[in-house]
Amino acid sequence: MKWFKSHTFWKIFTINVLLICTVLTLMFIVSRVMLPNISQDQYRQVTDKTVKRMKEQINIVIKDIWSLGDEVQQDPIFLSDDEQEIDKELQKIVNISPYIDSGTIFNTKGYVEHYYPDDLKSMKHVNFK
Numbered sequence: 623m624k625w626f627k628s629h630t631f632w633k634i635f636t637i638n639v640l641l642i643c644t645v646l647t648l649m650f651i652v653s654r655v656m657l658p659n660i661s662q663d664q665y666r667q668v669t670d671k672t673v674k675r676m677k678e679q680i681n682i683v684i685k686d687i688w689s690l691g692d693e694v695q696q697d698p699i700f701l702s703d704d705e706q707e708i709d710k711e712l713q714k715i716v717n718i719s720p721y722i723d724s725g726t727i728f729n730t731k732g733y734v735e736h737y738y739p740d741d742l743k744s745m746k747h748v749n750f751k
Contacts (some may be wrong), residue, residue, distance in 0.1 A: 625647050700727065708727065712727070712738035726738075731749070734750070
Protein backbone atom coordinates (compact mmCIF):
# COMPACT_ATOMS: atom_id res chain seq x y z
CA MET A 623 0.00 0.00 0.00
CA LYS A 624 2.97 2.22 0.05
CA TRP A 625 2.73 2.80 -3.69
CA PHE A 626 -0.64 4.60 -3.18
CA LYS A 627 1.12 7.13 -1.08
CA SER A 628 3.98 7.53 -3.51
CA HIS A 629 4.22 10.89 -5.24
CA THR A 630 5.75 9.31 -8.37
CA PHE A 631 2.84 6.90 -8.74
CA TRP A 632 0.36 9.77 -8.86
CA LYS A 633 2.43 11.66 -11.40
CA ILE A 634 2.58 8.64 -13.70
CA PHE A 635 -1.11 7.93 -13.14
CA THR A 636 -2.08 11.52 -13.96
CA ILE A 637 0.09 11.54 -17.08
CA ASN A 638 -1.49 8.28 -18.26
CA VAL A 639 -5.02 9.53 -17.64
CA LEU A 640 -4.28 12.78 -19.49
CA LEU A 641 -2.70 10.86 -22.36
CA ILE A 642 -5.71 8.54 -22.65
CA CYS A 643 -8.13 11.48 -22.50
CA THR A 644 -6.13 13.33 -25.15
CA VAL A 645 -6.10 10.31 -27.47
CA LEU A 646 -9.85 9.77 -27.00
CA THR A 647 -10.56 13.45 -27.64
CA LEU A 648 -8.45 13.40 -30.82
CA MET A 649 -10.20 10.23 -31.99
CA PHE A 650 -13.58 11.85 -31.38
CA ILE A 651 -12.63 15.03 -33.26
CA VAL A 652 -11.13 13.13 -36.19
CA SER A 653 -14.18 10.85 -36.40
CA ARG A 654 -16.53 13.86 -36.41
CA VAL A 655 -14.58 15.35 -39.30
CA MET A 656 -13.83 12.21 -41.33
CA LEU A 657 -16.90 9.98 -40.93
CA PRO A 658 -19.42 12.28 -42.63
CA ASN A 659 -17.19 12.47 -45.71
CA ILE A 660 -16.69 8.72 -45.77
CA SER A 661 -20.40 7.99 -45.37
CA GLN A 662 -21.28 10.58 -48.01
CA ASP A 663 -18.86 8.98 -50.48
CA GLN A 664 -20.25 5.52 -49.77
CA TYR A 665 -23.82 6.81 -50.15
CA ARG A 666 -22.89 8.39 -53.48
CA GLN A 667 -21.32 5.14 -54.69
CA VAL A 668 -24.38 3.10 -53.72
CA THR A 669 -26.68 5.64 -55.37
CA ASP A 670 -24.60 5.72 -58.55
CA LYS A 671 -24.62 1.92 -58.78
CA THR A 672 -28.39 1.85 -58.28
CA VAL A 673 -28.99 4.50 -60.93
CA LYS A 674 -26.70 2.71 -63.38
CA ARG A 675 -28.48 -0.61 -62.79
CA MET A 676 -31.90 1.03 -63.24
CA LYS A 677 -30.74 2.72 -66.44
CA GLU A 678 -29.58 -0.60 -67.84
CA GLN A 679 -32.89 -2.25 -66.95
CA ILE A 680 -34.89 0.59 -68.50
CA ASN A 681 -32.80 0.32 -71.68
CA ILE A 682 -33.55 -3.40 -71.83
CA VAL A 683 -37.29 -2.73 -71.48
CA ILE A 684 -37.15 -0.03 -74.19
CA LYS A 685 -35.29 -2.37 -76.56
CA ASP A 686 -37.86 -5.11 -75.91
CA ILE A 687 -40.75 -2.76 -76.64
CA TRP A 688 -39.07 -1.44 -79.80
CA SER A 689 -38.41 -4.97 -81.06
CA LEU A 690 -41.99 -5.95 -80.28
CA GLY A 691 -43.21 -2.89 -82.20
CA ASP A 692 -41.03 -3.75 -85.19
CA GLU A 693 -42.25 -7.34 -85.11
CA VAL A 694 -45.90 -6.23 -84.99
CA GLN A 695 -45.43 -3.78 -87.86
CA GLN A 696 -43.92 -6.52 -90.04
CA ASP A 697 -46.52 -9.15 -89.14
CA PRO A 698 -48.71 -9.82 -92.22
CA ILE A 699 -51.71 -10.65 -90.02
CA PHE A 700 -51.97 -7.02 -88.97
CA LEU A 701 -52.04 -5.96 -92.61
CA SER A 702 -54.93 -8.27 -93.44
CA ASP A 703 -58.64 -7.42 -93.34
CA ASP A 704 -59.57 -10.36 -91.08
CA GLU A 705 -60.77 -8.65 -87.90
CA GLN A 706 -60.92 -11.84 -85.84
CA GLU A 707 -57.31 -12.73 -86.64
CA ILE A 708 -56.15 -9.21 -85.82
CA ASP A 709 -58.05 -9.27 -82.51
CA LYS A 710 -56.53 -12.68 -81.67
CA GLU A 711 -53.03 -11.37 -82.41
CA LEU A 712 -53.60 -8.28 -80.26
CA GLN A 713 -54.80 -10.52 -77.43
CA LYS A 714 -51.77 -12.77 -77.85
CA ILE A 715 -49.37 -9.80 -77.66
CA VAL A 716 -51.07 -8.43 -74.55
CA ASN A 717 -51.01 -11.84 -72.86
CA ILE A 718 -47.38 -12.55 -73.72
CA SER A 719 -45.79 -9.18 -73.00
CA PRO A 720 -45.26 -8.14 -69.37
CA TYR A 721 -45.05 -4.48 -70.48
CA ILE A 722 -48.30 -4.16 -72.43
CA ASP A 723 -51.81 -4.37 -70.97
CA SER A 724 -53.85 -3.27 -73.98
CA GLY A 725 -53.56 -2.85 -77.72
CA THR A 726 -55.04 -0.49 -80.27
CA ILE A 727 -54.64 -0.38 -84.03
CA PHE A 728 -55.27 2.82 -85.98
CA ASN A 729 -55.84 3.25 -89.68
CA THR A 730 -53.90 5.80 -91.72
CA LYS A 731 -56.57 8.46 -91.10
CA GLY A 732 -56.19 8.18 -87.30
CA TYR A 733 -59.33 6.16 -86.52
CA VAL A 734 -59.28 3.23 -84.10
CA GLU A 735 -59.87 0.04 -86.07
CA HIS A 736 -59.03 -2.73 -83.60
CA TYR A 737 -58.60 -2.90 -79.84
CA TYR A 738 -57.98 -5.28 -76.97
CA PRO A 739 -59.39 -5.72 -74.29
CA ASP A 740 -63.10 -5.21 -74.82
CA ASP A 741 -63.30 -2.32 -72.35
CA LEU A 742 -61.82 -0.19 -75.16
CA LYS A 743 -64.95 -0.84 -77.24
CA SER A 744 -66.04 2.80 -76.89
CA MET A 745 -62.82 3.82 -78.68
CA LYS A 746 -63.74 2.11 -81.98
CA HIS A 747 -63.96 4.61 -84.85
CA VAL A 748 -62.68 7.47 -82.67
CA ASN A 749 -60.26 9.74 -84.50
CA PHE A 750 -56.98 10.44 -82.65
CA LYS A 751 -55.38 12.36 -85.48
